[in-house]
Amino acid sequence: MAELIRLESLRVVYSQKVVLDGLDLTVAPGEFVTVCGQTGCGKSTMLRLILGSEQPAAGKVLIDGVQLPRPDRNRGYVPQKYSLFPDKTVLENITFGPETEEFGLLGRLTPKFFKRREEFRAEARRLLQQMGLQQADAEKYPDQLSGGMQQRVAIAQALIMRPKILLMDEAFSALDPGTRSEMQKLVRNLWRETGTTVLFVTHNIAEAIYLGTRVVVLGKESPETPARVTLDLAVPEDCRTETGYPRREDLERMMKQVEDAALGGKLELEMAEFAG
Ligand SMILES: Nc1ncnc2c1ncn2[C@@H]1O[C@H](COP(=O)(O)OP(=O)(O)OP(=O)(O)O)[C@@H](O)[C@H]1O
Ligand SMILES: [Mg+2]
Structure with a gap:
């Protein structure tokens, strides 16, 4: 498979705290990858590494096979707190x-x-x-x-x-539901028309599944451990209805998978014991 982005054994450390460690991910041209995970698990950090505005403590970020020292016109970025x-x-x-x-x-x-x-x-x-x-x-x-x-x-x-690669960090989180669903359709159409490779961070699991051809979840075993990819889920086109949304039963199944992966096995176990 052709690959446009390759993250190889990435390690990120902020003031002695290891935020990401051993993170691997490859993205093919034209994919729409949505990224989910609990707050603080390193989603924005991962986008900034792909953008090139930050360098990892160890590991490599390869764009078209090359390590790039800084942002360039091929990578567009819509930050979490956008500032015009x-x-x-x-x-x-x-x-x-x-x-x-x-x-x-x-x-x-x-x-x-x-x-x-x-x-x-x-x-x-x-x-x-x-x-x-x-x-x-x-x-x-x-x-x-x-x-x-x-x-x-x-x-x-x-x-x-x-840009060849469009990085969007919680781009719709501040919008009301009507505007948000309009913007989701718009971005999906733009992606279809332009063939741009998109990485889109969101806390909204239904949005991640609707937008993405693939949902990647960053999860942690515990608050102290660094995040890793705990789920890499393909969203097949043929599970979508003509509205673009996956069929209800597919959507619910995938939402449950993403939720479990984001919370981590440990938390799920605690919840199960609590419920029992
Ligand atoms: N410049 C920085 N200096 C120190 N710590 C940082 C810095 N940037 C991020 N962190 C820490 O790294 C971790 C990951 O942060 P990041 O912003 O990537 O998380 P996130 O998954 O995007 O969270 P959210 O969902 O809240 O946006 C957090 O613990 C955060 O406090
Ligand atoms: Mg963030």
Whole structure:
């Protein structure tokens, strides 16, 4: 199987606490991998390692077979606490990435820049429309937008770079249920259309199963032990109905598997004894 991302025996230590140890994972191009696990188990850390903004204490992160020392345009990132530039309009927020990549911060007073800027702006407007935002929103500032709208802008900001890999950290956790399910459909459609490889962290197990072609669970034996992959579950396309959701019985079975893997065998045992 072709592989785009390979995590090899990763170890991460923060102030002498081992957060991840011996973590292995490979992701093929075009997969939509959702990542679940209890709070503090290292999901965001794993995304930052793939992004390249952090390096492991031991082990390797290989992207297309190569270790990369820092983030680049091939890896888009929508962080857990997204932050748009408050002093830039929606349009300026989205075009900042490609403008800076091509012209840096200083090389902007040339005719070529103004021509390219129009092209970036046209692309940003197209993305906004695709994300269900109005053209009038393009001139607004972030604090004039709802959380859901800001989240769409943050996603557009990542998408305009056309990354090969899109890393999203609890991107929908602050949204109301209606907006959330709209955004889920949108991201799944975008993934289908662009073939981008996605890693998506979420606490919502139903969301993980709906979005993912594969659900990876990070779990711990106890709060002191580092997390490892406790479940790597394929979500077969043929268990989905025409709504895109897995059939009820499949969904319930998979949710139970994910829940058990996230809590760890030990906790499950304690609950069973308690229930008995
Ligand atoms: N920069 C840091 N310095 C020290 N400790 C850190 C740092 N970043 C993360 N940690 C610790 O590493 C562990 C994993 O953190 P991480 O943010 O990856 O967890 P998470 O699974 O994303 O949690 P959540 O679901 O709450 O977002 C936690 O114990 C956290 O306190
Ligand atoms: Mg996190």
